Amino acid sequence: MPHSAPDSYPRRGFPPRSTALPEMATAVIILNEEREVEYVNRSAEELFEPVDPHGCTMPVLLASCGARGGEEMFADHVSGQDAEGTCRLRLVDERLLDCTSRRLSNGGYVLSLDDVTEHVRNAELANHDALTGLANRKIFRERLSERLADARQSGKPVAVLYLDLDRFKAINDTLGHPVGDALLRKVAGRLTGALHPDDLAARLGGDEFAVLQSGSEQPASAQALAARLVDLIGRTYALEGHTLNVGASVGVAIAPQDGYEPDTLLRHADLALFRAKADGRGAYRFFEHGMNDRIQARRLMEIELRRALALKQLRLVYQPQIHLASNAISGFEALIRWETPDGRVVPPSEFIPLAEEIGVILPIGEWVLRTACKQAAAWPDSVAVSVNVSPAQFRTGRLVETVASALARSGLPAARLELEVTEGALLEGSDAVTRTLATLRQMGVRIAMDDFGTGYSSLSYLQKFPFDRIKVDKSFVRGIDRNSHRLPIVRAIVTLAAGLGMETMAEGVETEAELACIRAEGCDGVQGYLTGCPLSPEAATALLAPSRPLSSTGATE
Amino acid sequence: MSNDLHRLVYYSRNKVAGEPGALEAAINGILAKSRANNAKAGVTGALMFNSGCFAQVLEGPREAVEEVFERIQQDERHGDVSLLAFGPAEARSFENWSMGFVGASVEDAARYGSLGPESGFDPSRLTGEALFEILHGLALDEENAD
Numbered sequence: 001m002p003h004s005a006p007d008s009y010p011r012r013g014f015p016p017r018s019t020a021l022p023e024m025a026t027a028v029i030i031l032n033e034e035r036e037v038e039y040v041n042r043s044a045e046e047l048f049e050p051v052d053p054h055g056c057t058m059p060v061l062l063a064s065c066g067a068r069g070g071e072e073m074f075a076d077h078v079s080g081q082d083a084e085g086t087c088r089l090r091l092v093d094e095r096l097l098d099c100t101s102r103r104l105s106n107g108g109y110v111l112s113l114d115d116v117t118e119h120v121r122n123a124e125l126a127n128h129d130a131l132t133g134l135a136n137r138k139i140f141r142e143r144l145s146e147r148l149a150d151a152r153q154s155g156k157p158v159a160v161l162y163l164d165l166d167r168f169k170a171i172n173d174t175l176g177h178p179v180g181d182a183l184l185r186k187v188a189g190r191l192t193g194a195l196h197p198d199d200l201a202a203r204l205g206g207d208e209f210a211v212l213q214s215g216s217e218q219p220a221s222a223q224a225l226a227a228r229l230v231d232l233i234g235r236t237y238a239l240e241g242h243t244l245n246v247g248a249s250v251g252v253a254i255a256p257q258d259g260y261e262p263d264t265l266l267r268h269a270d271l272a273l274f275r276a277k278a279d280g281r282g283a284y285r286f287f288e289h290g291m292n293d294r295i296q297a298r299r300l301m302e303i304e305l306r307r308a309l310a311l312k313q314l315r316l317v318y319q320p321q322i323h324l325a326s327n328a329i330s331g332f333e334a335l336i337r338w339e340t341p342d343g344r345v346v347p348p349s350e351f352i353p354l355a356e357e358i359g360v361i362l363p364i365g366e367w368v369l370r371t372a373c374k375q376a377a378a379w380p381d382s383v384a385v386s387v388n389v390s391p392a393q394f395r396t397g398r399l400v401e402t403v404a405s406a407l408a409r410s411g412l413p414a415a416r417l418e419l420e421v422t423e424g425a426l427l428e429g430s431d432a433v434t435r436t437l438a439t440l441r442q443m444g445v446r447i448a449m450d451d452f453g454t455g456y457s458s459l460s461y462l463q464k465f466p467f468d469r470i471k472v473d474k475s476f477v478r479g480i481d482r483n484s485h486r487l488p489i490v491r492a493i494v495t496l497a498a499g500l501g502m503e504t505m506a507e508g509v510e511t512e513a514e515l516a517c518i519r520a521e522g523c524d525g526v527q528g529y530l531t532g533c534p535l536s537p538e539a540a541t542a543l544l545a546p547s548r549p550l551s552s553t554g555a556t557e
Numbered sequence: 558m559s560n561d562l563h564r565l566v567y568y569s570r571n572k573v574a575g576e577p578g579a580l581e582a583a584i585n586g587i588l589a590k591s592r593a594n595n596a597k598a599g600v601t602g603a604l605m606f607n608s609g610c611f612a613q614v615l616e617g618p619r620e621a622v623e624e625v626f627e628r629i630q631q632d633e634r635h636g637d638v639s640l641l642a643f644g645p646a647e648a649r650s651f652e653n654w655s656m657g658f659v660g661a662s663v664e665d666a667a668r669y670g671s672l673g674p675e676s677g678f679d680p681s682r683l684t685g686e687a688l689f690e691i692l693h694g695l696a697l698d699e700e701n702a703d
Contacts, residue, residue, distance in 0.1 A: 186627060189627065189631075190627075190631055193631045194631075232631065235638055236630070236638065236639075236640045237627075237630075238565060238622065238623045238626045238627070238640065238643050239623060240619075240623075241563065241619055241643075241644075241645075243640055243643050
């Protein structure tokens with residue numbers, strides 16, 4: 001129709017306006033003097049289908065197709081008042097239209113309607129987290145900046161609560177993302193339910209949420225809210241037919257005392273959250289300035305540890321293990337030492353957890369295993385070496401391979417290597433760990449349970465796996481001659497082990513009286529400062545020299 | 558799937574404070590409101606309470622039951638909510654109730670002395686199943702009395 005005959009075009013080559021109108025993407029409605037629809041173009045017709053707009057007033061047309069909005073403007077149309085302007089219409093299918101009304105010279109009106117659905121949705125999406133409907137990180141930060149600027153004027157405090165879920169990943173992994181997402185929505189619901197109208201809740205990403213609290217007494221309000229959130233979010237969920245439990249940890253920072261810059265305040269709340277999680281989760285913590293120092297110290301230690309690894313500043317020392325029946329050295333436990341260039345010795349209890357966290361425990365573990373095997377190969381055939389194995393080494397699934405390679409390279413017979421396992425290693429993925437242990441034991445390697453009696457359920461592990469040896473934790477050995485409660489425990493462990501065909505070794509023996517008690521209770525072996533401090537490789541080798549008589553008093557390094 | 562009949566049993570610490578009269582009024586209020594709300598959602602069930610705790614069975618389409626339970630979890634009048642049982646059910650056991658009020662008054666809590674020592678009972682010692690049985694029995698009792 002538009003491009004029919006060239007001679008119908010005006011001279012300048014454009015099609016007539018009346019031909020363009022029906023084709024316009026913008027919906028156009030023309031109202032007559034009576035404010036009734038006289039004309040609709042094709043786009044407008046589609047909007048109101050199946051209702052035929054012709055002859056309707058706008059209020060009638062909108063009502064008959066279930067659309068909302070523009071009531072005021074169209075009421076003015078009908079009442080004859082001048083009604084130019086713009087309004088937003090919402091159709092029954094949630095499409096959004098911006099409607100502009102212009103008066104015509106003949107007394108009617110022309111209405112143009114533009115579909116702004118996508119534009120509006122995008123703007124909303126840009127501000128909101130699509131999953132939970134909470135504000136997103138961008139908006140949270142903007143609001144935080146605004147409130148902090150206000151606070152600078154008014155002097156009123158502003159609190160930021162940083163929250164994340166404990167064990168969320170496990171739920172996501174075991175039940176799948178749809179359940180994880182549904183859980184996040186419920187968490188968001190509980191979070192919102194606990195807030196005052198002035199507070200703002202946001203999802204910052206993953207399972208991290210934040211609340212902005214202003215206009216209330218601090219720190220009392222933040223404390224009350226943090227406690228409420230830990231309780232509320234920690235309550236059981238009934239969801240998609242599952243019964244679920246997650247915990248929440250919360251870190252709190254308050255302006256002005258903890259910072260006036262949005263990023264500083266957020267970072268401090270995050271540090272407090274880090275502390276809450278380190279303190280055992282399911283808790284809330286307020287930011288303290290010391291936290292910054294501790295984190296800094298930790299970061300520094302991380303750099304130093306990586307450097308120590310590269311520069312091979314780690315070394316092994318060897319603590320004698322005495323076989324009580326023969327009073328002879330049956331073996332040594334290899335213990336790791338880290339001496340920093342400034343001569344400070346960092347205890348393993350400090351740097352091993354860090355090494356696990358930053359993922360360098362594997363190379364360290366492997367180095368320990370290879371070095372200890374090589375060292376032990378130089379000792380007499382009757383002397384074994386014990387090496388600690390970390391849970392992370394089990395997780396790789398490469399432990400068997402590493403052990404086999406360390407034995408082969410060093411030439412140490414498998415029977416002279418003992419691996420010490422803690423409950424921590426057994427606790428995770430128990431079946432896989434048990435299989436690994438069984439394979440190692442088939443190779444001839446001995447397996448010992450370390451720190452026995454300090455964990456949760458040692459007895460069940462004894463039933464699951466035939467350990468060669470149980471190491472009785474030093475907390476039961478220290479002062480055993482003076483403390484009437486320790487003796488029965490050690491006696492029970494020795495009896496238990498004997499019944500299961502396992503040997504026992506008492507750790508941390510420091511006095512002759514303790515040694516006498518341990519010997520009387522029938523422990524097979526001892527290890528401790530009394531019978532021998534950790535020694536350098538050279539000192540350990542010297543101790544084993546045939547000329548040297550063995551005594552029960554320890555040699556020192 | 559989401560409309561499968563599910564049954565949920567929980568108990569919680571009653572945090573409604575004040576005189577016995579106030580407690581009774583509060584509980585009547587809760588009942589009236591939940592009767593109306595839950596009937597719309599197709600949830601029926603039974604509520605048992607004394608001065609110490611609430612114990613409740615909810616039955617209905619899974620999503621509706623989950624929604625009602627979520628409201629309860631967010632209700633400050635409940636504390637220490639323990640979910641004792643949640644799973645599919647063959648048929649409703651409290652068909653004719655939008656919500657059953659077991660026991661006419663706070664004083665009547667003593668009537669359920671057989672459930673535990675003194676006036677209160679200790680639901681933590683009961684399994685979801687046992688609690689459900691007790692509620693069921695009491696509900697039948699109440700119906701017969703009408």
